[in-house]
Amino acid sequence: MKSLVLKDLLNIGHNAKSMLFILLVFAIALIPFSGVEGYIFVCAILCSMMIVTTFSFDDNSKWTRYAMIMPVSKKELVGGKFIALAIFCAVGSLFGLVVGSIGGLISNKITLDLIGIGELLFLTLISWVIALIFGSMSIPLVFKFGAERGRVLLLVSFLIPAGICFGVYQLLATLGVALTDQLVFILLCCSPLLALAWCYVMYQISYRIFAKQEI
């Protein structure tokens, strides 16, 4: 599996310069107006989308067919995509944190006190979680429909988790559970575990789709 992740990182490395440029443009456009928080979130989401690009590269070079004659199982091939996604999300959110903090300091949007730093770190973690949830939804879609159509369906991968969150919010409201700040904080603290559970479900769906395919 290590080889699969390495291959994705080496492939996407070629796009690093253009991604860096985009993220810096967003830094200039977003930080002065939307603040550092929004920027970290955008960085994480944009980097999570790179997972679909790795599928395009694979299609382009007929990599999957070759990977299957290497000492790699179908489970590992699918698992490798989720690990690559987690890395992309981490790189995106950490980049957002570093550049966002610098931009925030320059534009006086943040202060370097303990609470401010803690909030930013917490927000970075939450951005990673949200990007991971959105990105992991795109993986089964791409396995099912291919990279090109999957890219179009990327919107679905954003709408479904958002829809589920909205549904849960409505359900809680119907049940009379008020979303207090404390409850939201607890939910956010639990969100990394929820994201991992969500990824596991997406992994199982992806594997089932891929296992049936002839390459």
Next chain:
Amino acid sequence: MDSILQVNNLTKQYDGFKLDHVSFSVPKGAIMGLIGENGAGKSTTINAILDLIHNDEGTVTFWGQELSGSKQLKEDIGVVFDGINFYETLTPAKVGKIGRTAYKQWDAHLYQEYLKRFQLPLDKEIKTLSKGMKMKLCIAFALSHKPKMLILDEATSGLDPVMRDDILEVFLDFVQDETHSILMSSHITTDLEKVADYITFIHQGKVLFCKTKDELRYNYGIIRCGAALFDQLDKDEILAYRKDDYQWNVLVADKEKAKRKYKNAVVDDATIDDILLLYVKGDQAK
């Protein structure tokens, strides 16, 4: 016969095409050439052998074991398809890194040696390499995890004769070790005439024959004759025939016998190309 690869009754049904009970084996120390026209089923056979498609029927074993799920078997099998399977922005150096993490048996030193032998630059992106260089990179990659069996699907297609000759030399070196074997599908039958020990001919999804190359080369012949002599030919001896403008070309399995029997006929040696053409474009007598 001590075989590395054993294919038994391999069957796969598609709409409009059926790979029909394909059987053959690749002995140790031998190169098996897989020939057939476009769409005959060569690539489907190779895909089924490599477990890339699900077989409807039949078995494929390497050293007596089925491939599916066995990582050790995959370490021992090197595969080269007709194009490069690494993304075009990678370099041979990066491809080597992937190989090192993928294969336990990866030999980085051997990979470097192949790159040097093939004059492949370490840091040039794949997209800047010629088709021949790309194929050489694939072959270097496939050989650097020290496989015992090589499977090549049209690996020499689209290469110039000099490049093909270089690559065929590598394959001949590979089978110098008698525990090694090669299964090689190719349209370029002259390549197979140079290196193959056995030829398996697939036509319309079925194996027409699986014979040693020498048997084809020394025994098979083509009778060139007119209509009168054609009518006199023993139909049981005819494998395939085709009428050109003024001449019948008749493929027979024993050219010496034909020369003795039909003294007025011209009996030529049959190349693999001739055999393929007569089977595919001609009529089969039996």
